[in-house]
Amino acid sequence: MIERASGLGPDATPEYRELIERWEAKAERTPPRRDKGSGAVDRTISDVPLKTLYGPDDVAHIDLTRDLGVPGEFPYTRGIHPTMYRSRLWTMRQFAGFGNAKQTNERYHFLLSQGQAGLSVAFDMPTLMGYDSDSPKALGEVGKCGVAIDSVRDMETLFDGIDLGEITTSMTINGPAAIALAQYIVTAENKGIPRAKLGGTLQADILKEYIAQKEWIFPPRPHVRIIIDMMEFCTREMPRWNTISVSGYHIREAGSTAAQELAFTLADGFAYVEGAIARGMNVDDFAPRLSFFFNSHSDFFEEIAKFRAARRIYARRMRDQYGAKDPRSWQLRFHTQTAGCSATAQQPENNIVRVAFEAMAAVLGGTQSLHTNSMDEVLALPTEKSVEIALRTQQVLAYETGVTSVADPLGGSYFVEALTDEIERQALEYFDRIAEFGGMVQAVEAGFPQREIADASYRYQRSIESGDRVIVGVNAFEKPDEVQSPDLLKIGVEIERGQARSVQDVRAGRDAAAVEASLAALKRVCQSDANVMPALIECVRAVATEGEIVDAMVEVFGRYTEQTQF
Amino acid sequence: MATTTTKPQTPARPLRVIVAKAGLDGHDRGAKVIARALRDAGMEVIYTGLFQTPEQIVQTAIQEDADGIGLSILSGAHMTLFPLVVEQLKLQGVGDIVFFGGGTIPNDDAAELKRLGVREIFTPGAPLSNIITFVERECGKRRELEG
Numbered sequence: 001m002i003e004r005a006s007g008l009g010p011d012a013t014p015e016y017r018e019l020i021e022r023w024e025a026k027a028e029r030t031p032p033r034r035d036k037g038s039g040a041v042d043r044t045i046s047d048v049p050l051k052t053l054y055g056p057d058d059v060a061h062i063d064l065t066r067d068l069g070v071p072g073e074f075p076y077t078r079g080i081h082p083t084m085y086r087s088r089l090w091t092m093r094q095f096a097g098f099g100n101a102k103q104t105n106e107r108y109h110f111l112l113s114q115g116q117a118g119l120s121v122a123f124d125m126p127t128l129m130g131y132d133s134d135s136p137k138a139l140g141e142v143g144k145c146g147v148a149i150d151s152v153r154d155m156e157t158l159f160d161g162i163d164l165g166e167i168t169t170s171m172t173i174n175g176p177a178a179i180a181l182a183q184y185i186v187t188a189e190n191k192g193i194p195r196a197k198l199g200g201t202l203q204a205d206i207l208k209e210y211i212a213q214k215e216w217i218f219p220p221r222p223h224v225r226i227i228i229d230m231m232e233f234c235t236r237e238m239p240r241w242n243t244i245s246v247s248g249y250h251i252r253e254a255g256s257t258a259a260q261e262l263a264f265t266l267a268d269g270f271a272y273v274e275g276a277i278a279r280g281m282n283v284d285d286f287a288p289r290l291s292f293f294f295n296s297h298s299d300f301f302e303e304i305a306k307f308r309a310a311r312r313i314y315a316r317r318m319r320d321q322y323g324a325k326d327p328r329s330w331q332l333r334f335h336t337q338t339a340g341c342s343a344t345a346q347q348p349e350n351n352i353v354r355v356a357f358e359a360m361a362a363v364l365g366g367t368q369s370l371h372t373n374s375m376d377e378v379l380a381l382p383t384e385k386s387v388e389i390a391l392r393t394q395q396v397l398a399y400e401t402g403v404t405s406v407a408d409p410l411g412g413s414y415f416v417e418a419l420t421d422e423i424e425r426q427a428l429e430y431f432d433r434i435a436e437f438g439g440m441v442q443a444v445e446a447g448f449p450q451r452e453i454a455d456a457s458y459r460y461q462r463s464i465e466s467g468d469r470v471i472v473g474v475n476a477f478e479k480p481d482e483v484q485s486p487d488l489l490k491i492g493v494e495i496e497r498g499q500a501r502s503v504q505d506v507r508a509g510r511d512a513a514a515v516e517a518s519l520a521a522l523k524r525v526c527q528s529d530a531n532v533m534p535a536l537i538e539c540v541r542a543v544a545t546e547g548e549i550v551d552a553m554v555e556v557f558g559r560y561t562e563q564t565q566f
Numbered sequence: 567m568a569t570t571t572t573k574p575q576t577p578a579r580p581l582r583v584i585v586a587k588a589g590l591d592g593h594d595r596g597a598k599v600i601a602r603a604l605r606d607a608g609m610e611v612i613y614t615g616l617f618q619t620p621e622q623i624v625q626t627a628i629q630e631d632a633d634g635i636g637l638s639i640l641s642g643a644h645m646t647l648f649p650l651v652v653e654q655l656k657l658q659g660v661g662d663i664v665f666f667g668g669g670t671i672p673n674d675d676a677a678e679l680k681r682l683g684v685r686e687i688f689t690p691g692a693p694l695s696n697i698i699t700f701v702e703r704e705c706g707k708r709r710e711l712e713g
Contacts, residue, residue: 125590125641140646141590214592214616255595341595345670345690378690379672380642454598461599465694474691484673491642564615566585566598 012056020055027052036476039468045299046257047459048422054414062417067312071366071407075315077308077420078408079366080331085404090362091369092394093170093335097122097147098381099495100502101157104147108162110384114391118200120170120371121158122146123180128215130176130554132547134500142496145381146172150503151545155183156190165193169200170245170335175217177204178226179549181234181241182536199240201291201335204230205247207268207440211449212254214562217550220441222557226532228275233533235286243286244272245293245335251449252295253341255457258306259423261295263430264440264449266313271440273322283322287329296358296365297339303358304410305419307365310334313424336362337371343378346482347473351375356393363403364410370394380488447565454566503545510543518542519552526556581705584635586614586623588651591641596668596690600636603694604701620650624658633705634664636697644671644679652683662711664704668692 012020032038043049051058062068069075072082081087094111096119097104108119123146126138132150133142142148149155159169164187173180181202185195206223209216216223227244234243248256248265256264269290276286292310296303314332318324338358343351352375359372372390374382382390398404410416437443444450463469470476518539525535539549585601587594594616605611612630614623627635639647648667655661661683668688671679676687685704688697 125643129590131590137590139589140643141641144642209592214594215590253593253595255599378670380670454602457595458599458602461603461694471691475693488672490672493646562615564613566601566611566613 023053036467037470039466040463044258044302044419045297045460045469046259046302046456048257048259048302048419048426054418056414058414058418059412062421068411068417074319074327074330076311076331078411080311080333080368082407084366084407085363085398086407089398089404090367090394091117091168092391092398093118093120093369093371094387094391095120095122095170095172095337095371096387097124098145098489099143099147099491100499101147101149101154103143103495105158105160105162107384107387108158111387111391112162112167114388115395116391118168118170118369119162121172123171123173124148125215127546128173128175130179130217130546130550132503132545133496134503135547138496138500140496142499143491148495148499149180149183149546150499151506151543152183152186152190152540153506153543154502155180155187159187164188164191165197167199168240170203171200172203174203174206174209174213175215175223176546176550177202177206178230178532178536179540179546181230182533182540183546185537186540195238197240198238201242201245202230203245203247203293205244205268205272205293207271207444208247208250208265210444210560210562211251211264211268212256212453213250216560217554218557219560220445222526223560224271224275224441227272228279229531229533231272231276231286232279232281233531234289235281242289242291244269245291246272247293249293249295249337251453252297252339254453255341255460256453257456258297258299258302259426260430260449260452260456262306262310262313262423263427263434264453265292265294266310266317266427267431267434267440267443269314270317270322273318274439277322283318283324284326284329287318287322287324288326288331291368292332292334294334294336294362294367295339296336296362296367298342298354298358300357300361301416301419302423303361304365305416305423307334307336307362307367308408308416308420309424309427311366312420313427333368335369335371336365336367338362338373340373340377343373343375344471344474345378345484347479348375348379348485350473351378352389352393355390356397359393359397360401360403363397366408376485376488379484380490383487383489385487447563451565506543507545514542515539515544515548518544519548522549523552523556526553578709580608580610581634581702581709582610582612582630582632583701583705584612584614584623584627584630584632586618586626586635586637587616588618588620588623588637588639588647589641589643590617591639591643592616593640593669594638596640597636597638600638600668600694600697603698604636607698607702609701620647620654623651624654624660627663628658628660632663633708634666634701636701637665637667639667639669639671642670644669645675648679648684649682655683662708664701664708666700666704668697 071079125141246269248261315330374386
C-alpha cells in the first residue's frame with residue numbers, strides 16, 4: 001500500500017507539487033516486494049507504522065526553537081553538549097565480571113590497559129539477590145553471570161591495584177545497591193581515599209526489577225525508600241557519585257517496544273524524583289546526578305528517535321513539572337548497551353555486525369557512554385578475544401567513521417524528526433495510563449508494565465515465526481551444519497566451592513560481637529525513618545557479609561513475591 | 567502460580583505442560599513466550615513463576631498431573647539445575663514425564679544434558695513451531711503408553 005507519503009506542505013510550489021504527484025503515481029505502480037521478511041517493511045520493529053517517504057509536511061508542525069533548539073540547549077532534543085563529540089567522546093565502558101574477584105580484577109587490568117576509560121561491574125546472581133555464595137539458594141549460580149562479592153574483602157580484591165580516586169566505576173546492582181555502595185566506600189576508606197573523591201554510578205533502579213529484570217529483595221515501597229536514602233546520602237556526602245542509573249535496558253530485553261522502554265524508564269525516573277522531592281530534597285540538588293541507561297536495538301532510526309525523544313520529554317518535565325532551575329537538571333544523560341536480545345546463537349560472528357549498527361545508532365542518538373556486546377554473549381560470558389573486538393568496534397566508530405564530527409547529524413531529517421515525535425507521543429500516552437493507576441509504583445504493583453511488555457514480546461516472536469520479519473541465520477540464511485566454536489568461557493564448580501569456603505573463612509576471622517551489634521543497629525534504623533546508609537557502612541566495616549545484612553533487613557521489610565502472569 | 571484454561575478440546579484431555587524457572591534466574595521472557603505459544607497450540611500450561619527449586623518443580627508437575635516439564639535457564643546454572651530436576655523425577659517415580667528445556671546453553675553442554683536424561687534442549691532462535699511439535703509428539707507418546 002502506498003499512501004500519500006512524501007508530503008505537500010502548505011507552501012509547496014507548483015513545481016514541487018508536480019514532482020510529488022509524479023512520485024506518488026510511480027510509487028503506486030511499483031509492485032512491492034513479496035519475499036520473506038517483506039511483511040514488516042511498513043512498520044518499525046516496535047510496530048510503529050512507516051511511510052515509504054517522508055517530506056516537509058511530516059515536520060511542518062515542529063517549531064525549531066520550542067521542539068529542537070540547538071545542542072546544549074533546552075529541550076536538548078539535539079544533544080546535551082553544544083559541540084557533542086568534538087569536545088568529548090563517549091566513555092567506552094565495557095561491563096565485565098565473572099568468577100571470583102581475583103579473576104575479574106585481572107580482566108579489569110586488561111581492559112584498562114586496552115584504553116578503556118571506566119570500569120563496569122557485573123555481579124553474579126546470588127550477589128544481586130542478596131545471598132552469600134554458600135547459601136543453598138546460590139547453588140550452581142556462583143560466579144556465572146558476573147562476579148561473586150560476599151563481603152568487603154571481595155570488594156577489596158576486585159579493585160586491587162586500581163586507584164579508586166582516579167577511576168570511575170559503574171556497578172550494575174539494584175536490590176542490594178546500598179550494600180554495594182557501602183562496600184565500595186569502605187574499600188576506598190581502607191585505602192585512605194575519602195568517599196567524597198569517589199566517582200561512579202550505581203544502577204539502583206529497583207522499579208525496573210519488578211517490571212523486567214526480576215532481581216528484587218524487598219517489596220517495592222521499602223525498596224524505593226532505601227533508594228531515596230541513597231540519593232539523600234550521596235547528595236550530602238559524595239559529590240562525584242551518580243546515585244541512580246534509571247534503566248530501560250532490561251525492559252527492552254524483556255521484550256518491550258521502543259516506546260514502552262522509553263515510557264516505563266522515564267516513569268520510573270520520575271517516581272524517584274517525586275520520592276526525593278517528597279523527602280524534602282531540592283530537585284536541583286540531586287537531579288544533575290541522575291542518569292539513564294537505554295538499550296540500542298536493531299531498528300536503526302527508531303533507536304535514534306527514541307534517544308532524541310527521551311531528552312526532550314525529560315527536559316520539559318523536569319523544568320515544567322518539577323520546577324528544576326539548573327539546566328543540568330534538565331539534561332538527560334545516558335549510557336547505552338547494544339541489545340543482547342538481538343544477538344543470535346546461530347552464526348554468532350554476525351553479532352559483531354549487529355553490534356556495530358546498534359552502537360552507531362547510540363552515537364547518532366547522542367549517548368554519553370556505551371557498552372558494545374561481544375559476539376558470544378548469547379552463548380556464555382564473553383572471551384577476552386570477543387570483548388576486544390567489541391571494544392575495537394567502538395574505537396572504529398569513534399575514530400574512523402566520521403560520525404563524531406557533527407553534532408546531531410540527523411537533526412532535521414524529515415523521517416527522524418517525524419519518528420522522534422511519534423515515539424514521544426506514544427510515551428506520553430503511556431504516562432496518562434500510568435497516571436490512572438495513581439503513579440508508577442502503583443502501576444508496577446498492579447502488573448501493568450509487566451503485561452504490556454509480555455504482550456509486545458509475544459507479538460514480536462509471532463512476527464518472526466510468520467516470516468514477516470527475518471533474523472539472519474535464524475529464520476533465513478541458516479547454516480544447518482553449523483558447528484559451534486568450542487572457545488567459550490566456562491566457569492567451573494571450583495569457583496563456587498572456593499567462594500563458599502572463602503566467605504566461611506571471612507565469617508570465622510572477624511569480631512562476631514561487632515557484627516551482631518552492627519546488624520542489630522541496622523534493624524533499628526530500618527524500623528525508623530532514619531537514613532540507612534550510615535548503619536550499612538557500619539555493618540560493612542564490621543565485615544558483615546551481604547547475605548547477613550540482607551537477612552537483617554528482610555526481617556524488617558519482608559521479601560517480595562511476584563504475582564505470576566504470562 | 568498462574569493456570570490458564572484453553573479453548574475447548576476434542577474428547578481427549580488436553581496435554582498439560584509445566585513451564586518452569588529455577589534458581590535465581592529472572593530472565594522470564596522466553597519462558598512466558600513459550601507458555602503462551604503452547605497454550606495457543608491448545609495445551610494447558612502451568613507457569614511456575616520464578617525461583618523454584620528442582621523439588622518444587624517436580625512436585626508441581628505431580629500435583630498438576632503434567633505430561634511434560636519445560637525448564638528455562640539463562641543464568642549459566644544449567645549444568646547444576648537440569649541434572650537436579652532429572653534426579654528428582656527419578657526419585658519421585660515420575661521419570662516418564664517429558665522433561666525438556668532451553669536457554670543460553672552451549673551445544674556441548676546440551677549434548678551432555680541430553681545424555682543425562684533431558685529429552686531436548688532448545689537454544690535461542692529455536693522456532694516456536696519446533697517446540698510445539700516436539701511437545702505434542704513426545705507428550706502424546708507418553709499419553710498413549712499411559713493408555
